[in-house]
Amino acid sequence: xxxxxxxxxxxxxxxxxxxxxxxxxxxxxxxxxxxxxxxxxxxxxxxxxxxxxxxxxxxxxxxxxxxxxxxxxxxxxxxxxxxxxxxxxxxxxxxxxxxxxxxxxxxxxxxxxxxxxxxxxxxxxxxxxxxxxxxxxxxxxxxxxxxxxxxxxxxxxxxxxxxxxxxxxxxxxxxxxxxxxxxxxxxxxxxxxxxxxxxxxxxxxxxxxxxxxxxxxxxxxxxxxxxx
Ligand code: DC
Numbered sequence: 001x002x003x004x005x006x007x008x009x010x011x012x013x014x015x016x017x018x019x020x021x022x023x024x025x026x027x028x029x030x031x032x033x034x035x036x037x038x039x040x041x042x043x044x045x046x047x048x049x050x051x052x053x054x055x056x057x058x059x060x061x062x063x064x065x066x067x068x069x070x071x072x073x074x075x076x077x078x079x080x081x082x083x084x085x086x087x088x089x090x091x092x093x094x095x096x097x098x099x100x101x102x103x104x105x106x107x108x109x110x111x112x113x114x115x116x117x118x119x120x121x122x123x124x125x126x127x128x129x130x131x132x133x134x135x136x137x138x139x140x141x142x143x144x145x146x147x148x149x150x151x152x153x154x155x156x157x158x159x160x161x162x163x164x165x166x167x168x169x170x171x172x173x174x175x176x177x178x179x180x181x182x183x184x185x186x187x188x189x190x191x192x193x194x195x196x197x198x199x200x201x202x203x204x205x206x207x208x209x210x211x212x213x214x215x216x217x218x219x220x221x222x223x224x225x226x227x228x
Contacts, residue, residue, distance in 0.1 A: 005129025009137035015158025032130035044103035138200030
């Protein structure tokens with residue numbers, strides 16, 4: 001029997017520190033890193049560019065599904081500085097604007113969009129394994145992952161991290177807006193019908209409220225089963 005590649009699912013709400021931790025764990029273990037949120041963000045970016053907003057009517061929904069079907073998304077570079085190309089053009093920075101974040105939460109609730117993305121995620125990670133980060137990796141995409149981790153943190157701490165991240169990138173945002181948008185995204189991500197955000201069966205829940213990035217990385221690495 002060929003050995004199964006190591007696959008680590010890292011799920012959790014926005015601002016729990018998933019991305020930074022997942023990237024570092026990937027570097028530490030020398031494994032590929034897959035940011036599934038970037039795939040939903042890519043659909044959202046195309047939808048925003050097409051002039052669509054969060055209030056989608058039937059025609060808007062159909063247009064988003066079409067965009068998802070024809071989407072080409074590819075990743076390149078080291079996990080710490082990964083670039084994302086959308087329809088063959090670098091879109092790394094555009095994917096992280098507040099507008100795209102809100103829209104990603106809307107488009108990711110559309111079942112047809114998820115049905116388009118999930119097989120692609122399985123294809124990208126099944127062969128070589130890796131660290132796969134998202135909301136439904138342990139529950140839906142790879143329920144038999146080697147290790148399932150659910151990272152969480154107090155809402156204000158998560159919003160503060162998002163706020164600081166935006167400031168670092170030179171994006172001016174109001175604290176109240178960042179907090180309100182996060183509550184809205186949390187609500188949408190965890191109450192949607194299809195693949196709502198919740199810890200998978202067998203997932204280890206790690207509360208990062210009082211942990212540094214180094215602490216979180218060490219905790220996740222320590223959880224990886226050692227092969228004899
Ligand atoms: O992790 P992120 O903030 O980049 O995710 C962007 C949006 O996509 C977020 O609203 C949740 C959604 N998402 C999802 O529904 N399923 C995933 N596997 C990853 C992200």
